[in-house]
């Protein structure tokens with residue numbers, strides 16, 4: 001079924017105040033609804049606490065976001081009492097309340113530090129700091145420098161206490177923040193207009209997902225058809241999206257053949273959806289698959305990338321494999337399963353690598369999906385020079401299924417997206433990740449990190465390990481099934 005809407009709904013072209021707000025402010029705890037999001041938030045809080053220690057001897061304004069009035073009173077009292085280093089002080093000006101991560105007095109002025117658990121400064125961090133500086137100065141303080149503190153991914157953890165001066169990088173963004181500050185009053189006015197007025201009627205667009213996924217996305221996109229909405233087209237530009245909406249088109253099926261705003265990949269997707277069946281370049285696909293050497297080893301890693309390194313020799317946000325699944329498929333379609341899940345909380349890499357090398361044997365193609373597995377193997381080869389020759393031999397056997405899918409097939413139900421989460425149910429509709437306790441890589445990563453950090457009970461860890469084995473095994477079994485389907489297509 002397709003949907004057509006009148007043009008008027010989309011012609012206003014108002015800029016979305018919610019999106020403006022998201023561009024200067026990260027989501028708060030109140031918006032966190034999943035365990036993964038909560039974990040990322042908690043990890044950020046932990047990084048913030050550590051960063052405070054860079055500026056030792058300060059006083060914390062301990063009242064949380066539910067007690068902002070008390071936080072303002074405590075801040076005022078501390079400032080009047082001559083405090084020179086404050087953690088989480090609260091300021092209110094021009095209808096805006098901010099909590100500054102760290103404020104340090106230097107002479108008669110102050111240095112403002114905003115801590116981000118990222119590996120670099122992002123544009124929205126600067127606007128965030130600009131709003132904070134605007135509010136703090138509005139309260140009568142002079143801000144000398146506005147800085148962002150973030151994690152330095154070149155830091156290698158040596159065990160024991162973190163070396164905070166190496167773990168964190170401090171970037172002075174005063175000039176950029178001050179350049180943005182003249183726009184802040186107008187920005188705040190647009191927020192007030194939004195809050196005081198009727199619900200804004202705005203166009204959906206790039207702002208719905210960048211820099212953060214908007215919490216109202218489902219609501220604002222409710223006018224799109226459930227099946228084949230135009231927003232499913234891969235990497236659809238905002239210009240093309242709005243051009244289609246101007247034509248009253250919300251379904252891929254309704255896109256005219258002569259619509260010129262699509263890339264070749266998007267146009268192929270439209271053709272497949274309209275035809276209602278996959279488009280397959282059979283000769284090219286058969287030739288690509290003929291490069292496979294049997295038996296085929298389907299390989300998949302699960303990984304963690306903690307902000308704060310867990311084991312000596314690792315860096316902030318380093319991606320560390322803790323589990324793999326391998327399905328060994330013979331040319332006649334039969335297969336067997338091999339797997340490894342590291343337990344016990346120690347650095348998984350060495351044991352995992354040795355087991356993997358044994359399980360992958362010496363010959364046969366090693367399929368994977370996306371370049372992720374190749375990158376992990378390359379890092380393992382660097383980490384363990386004595387195993388590098390054998391790991392590089394495995395790298396030489398790699399065969400990435402994703403570019404094959406991308407180059408030679410277009411499935412209407414995958415809508416041009418090549419992630420295994422879309423491709424698998426499209427090509428093998430009897431297979432899905434729905435119903436699994438762990439159904440995505442981020443959840444697997446978060447739960448495993450929590451186990452290593454001692455945040456789960458013994459029973460929870462036992463269940464987690466069982467769920468992880470099912471999930472990772474599903475990923476490589478998906479590749480078995482996918483390869484079967486692709487070979488069927490070749491005839």
Ligand code: SF4
Pocket residue numbers: 016017018019202203204205207208209214215216217218220221
């Ligand atoms: S989903 Fe709605 S509220 Fe959110 S950014 Fe998009 S248009 Fe604005």
